[in-house]
Amino acid sequence: GAGVSQTPSNKVTEKGKYVELRCDPISGHTALYWYRQSLGQGPEFLIYFQGTGAADDSGLPNDRFFAVRPEGSVSTLKIQRTERGDSAVYLCASSSLGQETQYFGPGTRLLVL
């Protein structure tokens, strides 16, 4: 009965490093979304999974960003060669059928120094 969980809560890294952010959706939810939220703005869509496949990755800003969901449950967002502009809160959400109510995790606050 747990909600969406995300780890780590906070991540500080240096410019150029590689980071992985994890999302554990609500059990049984087949749809999973990743968003990025910068200070003072609304969440910005990154990628959507239905099951194991990425049905829409049009929001990924460039090829340094990649996400996987190999077993249709947990998802990992991977950022290569991090830049200071990648600093933001990364949010994950899940839903039961993909186009209904989305339930959000607490987010991972990423700071790139």
Add this chain to the structure above:
Amino acid sequence: GIQVEQSPPDLILQEGANSTLRCNFSDSVNNLQWFHQNPWGQLINLFYIPSGTKQNGRLSATTVATERYSLLYISSSQTTDSGVYFCAVDTGGFKTIFGAGTRLFVKA
């Protein structure tokens, strides 16, 4: 792509007051949701409302899809209502577009 505009951008209320938040969108939508982001950053879904009217306690929402807007009503506001209210839409695909939000502060 679709544009989502929310108004007002900022709102200060005295506890007990009522308010109306508005969301305008530039194209037909398949899905519309209202969220509350509390001061600790947690996003909570308030309504899934692509059309019609729904109520949940002191909150209610109305979406007029043909006129491309949605309204969120908060009655008898409380300090715990403070935070940012977001409207989010999709046009039939999976990409959800959020507005910039309305920042609400309720004074005791």
